Amino acid sequence: MKHMADIKCAALVYIKDEQLLLVKVRELEKYYLPGGKIEDGEEPLAAVLREVQEELNVELEQDKVHYLGCVEGPAYPQNATVSLECFTYKGSLAQAVEHNEITGLRYFDLAHSEMIAPAVLVLIDKLNSQELIYEK
Secondary structure (H helix, E strand, C coil): CCCCCCEEEEEEECEECCEEEEEEECCCCCEECCEEECCCCCCHHHHHHHHHHHHHCCCCCHHHEEEEEEEEEECCCCCCEEEEEEEEECCCCCCCCCCCCEEEEEEEECCCCCCECHHHHHHHHHHHHHCCCCCC
16 A cells, blocks of 8 residues: 655756756755645646745746656655655746745755755655756
């Protein structure tokens, strides 16, 4: 039987020049993927579109958003399991800014870092092991 995650989220995996865009919320120490909790009855795609608008003040072009897959890992900062329904975006996020609860916006190398949330490290391991090729 597959383990069910305690928290279900939709997340944007945006890689530019081999660096992953991550955000930080308020006083939290670690960075994580833009996105957030999927509301009851909400589709993951709708959730990622809504969350990116709320967090980065960017309206994604829906036809450029593509499903990447789902990863599960430790939630941060909760002691729980989170599932991340991950999407990529083939458009520009040049206009992205810290918005609402977001207090940090950074690109990170695709390497482990003490500043990255645990579930994001699980995703990075999967991306690295599959040797996915990204547009630059």
